Amino acid sequence: MALFSREFIAVPDDRKGQIVFKWPDVTIRRFTHAIVNADEVAMFVNTGQIAATMGPGRHSIDADEIPGLGAIIDFATGGNAYRAELYFVGTREYTGFKFGGRVDDVQDPRTGLVVTLRVFGDYALRVIDPARLITNLTSTVDVTDNERIAGWVSDQVLKVLRTNVTTQVVANGWPILGLSVHSPEIEQAAITASNGQLEAYGIAVTRMGNFDINLAPEDAAQLKQLAKDSSYSQLAGGFGQYAAGEMALGAGQGMAQGGGSTQGAFLAAGLGLGGGLGGALQQPAPQAPPPPPPAPAAAAAPAPAPSGVVCAACSTANPAGAKFCMGCGQVMAPAVRHCTECGTELPGSAKFCANCGTPTGG
Secondary structure (H helix, E strand, O other): OHHHOOOEEOOOHHHOOOOEEEOOOOEEEOOOEEEEOOOEEEEEEEOOEEEEEEOOEEEEOOOOOOOOHHHHEOHHHOOOEEEOEEEEEEOOEEEEEEEEEEEEEEEOOOOOOEEEEEEEEEEEEEEOOHHHHHHHHHOOOOOOOOHHHHHHHHHHHHHHHHHHHHHHHHHHOOOOOOHHHHHHHHHHHHHHHHHHHHHHHOEEEEEEEEEEEEEOHHHHHHHHHHHHHHHHHHHHOOHHHHHHHHHHHHHHHHHHOOOOOOHHHHHHHHHHHHHHHHHHHOOOOOOOOOOOOOOOOOOOOOOOOOOEEEOOOOOOEEEOOOOEOOOOOOEOOOOEEEOOOOOOEEEOOOOEOOOOOOEOOO
C-alpha cells in the first residue's frame, strides 16, 4: 500500500481533513522522500521532544538535508534509518465546529425577571504553533478524529462565554430581548478571550458563525409576556387599567364565540375600568363646600304641668289618678264620668250633666 511505502511519505488523500496525522511507522529509511503540502508542517518527535521540522515541499529524509535528524539515527540499522514519530499538522483554517450550551442565570435589566441564557454557534480554528499542539495537547497519540481537538476548544469557548456574556449584559444594562443586536460585540470579545486560553496549546479561533444567544422556551414566553404587560400598562396609564381592559376584551370574545354568561365579567371589568380611569386621570374630585355652622338651639319650652284633680271639698290639687285627697283625705271623684241619662262625658267634679241637666250624684 502507498500508505506504508518507503519511497514516499505523505498524508493519504482520505486523511487530508485531519488536523493532525501520525505516520504509522516509527522507523523511516534514509533518503525516503517526504512530501509536505502547502498547508502542512511535518515534525519528527522523539521522547516527547521536537527533533526536526519540515516545511511545505519535497524533502529527502537525510541528516545532511534536515537539521536535527542526526539525533534520531537508528544505529541498529547501521545508520540507514531514523527512529522517531512523524506528524503532519495542518495549518489551514478548519471550519464547521459547533459549540453551545447553558451560559448563566441573568436578571433582565428592563423587567427584573431572572432568565437562563443559552448560546450556540459555529467556529473555525487554525493551528498557529504545531509544536505546542503536539507537546501540550494531543501528545503522541494517533489523532484520527478532529473532535479530540475541536471538542476541547468548544469547551474553552463556552467557558469564556459564561463569564463574558454575563459581564457585558450586567455592565452595559442590555435588555435580554433584542440581545442579538449586540452579537458582534459579544462574538468579538469571545474570540479574543478564547484565544487567550488557547494560546498555550498552539490553536486560535479565527471566526464564529451562526452566533445565537437565546432563552429556554418557557423563559422566552414569560419574558415576552411580561414585556408586553409592562408596555401596555404604560399606555393604559397603569396596570389596573390594562387588566380591566384585558378582562373586558376577554369577556367580549367569550360572548362572540357563544360562550357562557359574561355579565359578571363585564360588570367586574366595568368597575375596574371605571376605577382605573379615575386613577389614570389623576385629578382630584372637586371639594364640597363646608356645611354652615349649626343654628343655635331654641330655648326649651317649659314642660307642661302634669294634669291633676282638684279636691271638691278643700280645693287641693292632687296628681292624676289619686284616689284620696292629699289635703283632707276625702275620696276623690274619678277624673272622668259619664252622664247616666245621655252618656255625655263629664269632668269628675261635675254635679249635673251639661247636656241634659241630670244630677250626677257627685
